[in-house]
Amino acid sequence: MQPTSSMNEEFLKKWQMGLQIFRPSIDNTSVHERKKAIKLSADVAMASLRKGTTCWSRALIEKTATEDNFLVRQMLSGIKAEALINKKLPKKIVCHRKIVRRSKKILRRKSKSASEEAAAKAKRLVKRRTQGLRNVVPGGELMSNDVLLLQETLDYIVSLQTQVNVMRSIVDAAEAEIDQR
Amino acid sequence: MLEGLVSQESLSLNSMDMSVLERLKWVHQQQQQLQQVVSHSSNNSPELLQILQFHGSNNDELLESSFSQFQMLGSGFGPNYNMGFGPPHECISRTSSCHMEPVDTMEVLLKTGEETRAIALKNKRKPEVKTREEQKTEKKIKVEAETESSMKGKSNMGNTEASSDTSKETSKGASENQKLDYIHVRARRGQATDRHSLAERARREKISKKMKYLQDIVPGCNKVTGKAGMLDEIINYVQCLQRQVEFLSMKLAVLNPELELAVEDVSVKQFQAYFANVVASKQSIMVDVPLFPLDQQGSLDLSAINPNQTTSIEAPSASWETQSQSLYNTSSLGFHY
Numbered sequence: 001m002q003p004t005s006s007m008n009e010e011f012l013k014k015w016q017m018g019l020q021i022f023r024p025s026i027d028n029t030s031v032h033e034r035k036k037a038i039k040l041s042a043d044v045a046m047a048s049l050r051k052g053t054t055c056w057s058r059a060l061i062e063k064t065a066t067e068d069n070f071l072v073r074q075m076l077s078g079i080k081a082e083a084l085i086n087k088k089l090p091k092k093i094v095c096h097r098k099i100v101r102r103s104k105k106i107l108r109r110k111s112k113s114a115s116e117e118a119a120a121k122a123k124r125l126v127k128r129r130t131q132g133l134r135n136v137v138p139g140g141e142l143m144s145n146d147v148l149l150l151q152e153t154l155d156y157i158v159s160l161q162t163q164v165n166v167m168r169s170i171v172d173a174a175e176a177e178i179d180q181r
Numbered sequence: 182m183l184e185g186l187v188s189q190e191s192l193s194l195n196s197m198d199m200s201v202l203e204r205l206k207w208v209h210q211q212q213q214q215l216q217q218v219v220s221h222s223s224n225n226s227p228e229l230l231q232i233l234q235f236h237g238s239n240n241d242e243l244l245e246s247s248f249s250q251f252q253m254l255g256s257g258f259g260p261n262y263n264m265g266f267g268p269p270h271e272c273i274s275r276t277s278s279c280h281m282e283p284v285d286t287m288e289v290l291l292k293t294g295e296e297t298r299a300i301a302l303k304n305k306r307k308p309e310v311k312t313r314e315e316q317k318t319e320k321k322i323k324v325e326a327e328t329e330s331s332m333k334g335k336s337n338m339g340n341t342e343a344s345s346d347t348s349k350e351t352s353k354g355a356s357e358n359q360k361l362d363y364i365h366v367r368a369r370r371g372q373a374t375d376r377h378s379l380a381e382r383a384r385r386e387k388i389s390k391k392m393k394y395l396q397d398i399v400p401g402c403n404k405v406t407g408k409a410g411m412l413d414e415i416i417n418y419v420q421c422l423q424r425q426v427e428f429l430s431m432k433l434a435v436l437n438p439e440l441e442l443a444v445e446d447v448s449v450k451q452f453q454a455y456f457a458n459v460v461a462s463k464q465s466i467m468v469d470v471p472l473f474p475l476d477q478q479g480s481l482d483l484s485a486i487n488p489n490q491t492t493s494i495e496a497p498s499a500s501w502e503t504q505s506q507s508l509y510n511t512s513s514l515g516f517h518y
Binding site: 031032042129133161171178 | 412419
């Protein structure tokens with residue numbers, strides 16, 4: 001599933017609306033502030049595209065809210081998606097380290113045949129990678145099973161692609177405009 | 182050139198009267214088979230068209246209807262090569278100037294040609310023969326009908342092979358019943374049927390399905406096999422996209438100090454045409470800017486960028502380079518796992 005043109009348009013509109021809210025307080029001349037605002041509004045727009053159906057969108061909005069709650073609230077009200085900020089997230093999966101360590105010790109005492117070891121290594125690799133994926137995808141730690149994680153990843157990747165496409169085209173247009181002058 | 186062709190026609194007429202009759206019969210057959218063909222639109226095979234035109238020009242009374250049909254076939258012939266049909270057509274080299282039309286007839290003719298060849302070949306399955314013939318003759322032609330028939334042939338082959346090979350697996354794998362809530366899974370021969378393994382198998386198949394989707398969307402993932410490698414690629418891709426977003430937002434912040442993305446709805450369609458190019462080539466198109474007729478339509482209103490800013494942009498750009506580099510460092514550090 002590739003990002004469709006309608007998705008691009010929607011994202012652009014929402015992003016514009018979000019940025020317009022920010023514009024009145026534009027006397028901050030620092031580049032960092034501006035960049036932060038841009039990225040924030042883009043993220044909020046991207047997440048609101050899904051309208052709270054996916055886990056990562058809710059987690060992303062929560063994350064942005066922790067950075068600048070007031071702004072995010074304003075943006076969401078501007079995009080008319082206030083309900084998103086109040087959505088509940090599933091509980092975080094907490095692993096008590098002692099218990100995990102003990103169980104690992106017990107497991108290691110089992111027999112180690114060659115094929116078993118290879119399979120075990122492969123499993124460990126896969127587990128490590130899925131953990132890495134959970135770190136990267138927003139809200140990954142909250143997803144209980146792998147199936148959900150993969151589904152969310154797919155959705156997240158598509159949304160990221162739309163975001164990148166729209167931003168890149170705007171940047172190119174801006175550069176072209178500058179070049180023409 | 183026309184005169185030469187005319188002389189050739191007359192020569193062949195005189196020399197091969199018997200073959201003309203044969204040709205007549207053959208073309209008659211084609212006429213009958215014309216009705217059975219499914220319509221496709223595609224390019225055409227050069228020599229067959231030429232053969233038909235040849236015949237049509239020779240035997241106008243009988244083949245006028247078919248000839249008119251064939252005349253509708255598309256133009257743009259490829260090179261002329263031998264199908265071994267019997268009637269001499271090496272001499273034919275003219276191209277017609279016909280309109281494009283769904284080339285049903287082509288498929289019929291090609292199929293009959295394949296059948297004649299199939300008789301000569303022995304000890305081969307028919308679908309195999311068809312695919313091979315098609316591969317030989319259709320190197321330079323992209324006839325959709327034939328690819329379809331070849332696909333069908335291949336799928337038939339695959340089915341027969343599967344049924345012949347796997348003596349162990351008598352029944353097929355899991356099949357989801359859409360009516361009920363339960364997932365009906367048929368156990369393969371020699372595998373456990375208790376609940377846990379069934380559930381696990383269903384889960385594993387779900388995961389593999391999702392991985393296939395991911396493989397389609399993440400570029401470069403088809404070369405790696407196995408879960409771990411693909412997951413690695415996926416992680417890298419997501420990180421790369423996130424970094425791109427940061428970078429682009431920083432760039433926008435520099436280029437667009439007033440944060441004005443005033444774009445009218447009309448220009449969004451231009452964006453769509455632009456997206457395809459941008460996605461294909463990952464470099465920003467700074468040299469050729471034909472896609473954005475800014476002056477003509479005035480649609481993209483980035484008037485926030487005043488001429489004064491050209492000087493002011495250079496100053497922040499220097500600092501921006503260092504800032505972006507530090508950005509990269511921090512972002513790359515932050516993404517360790």
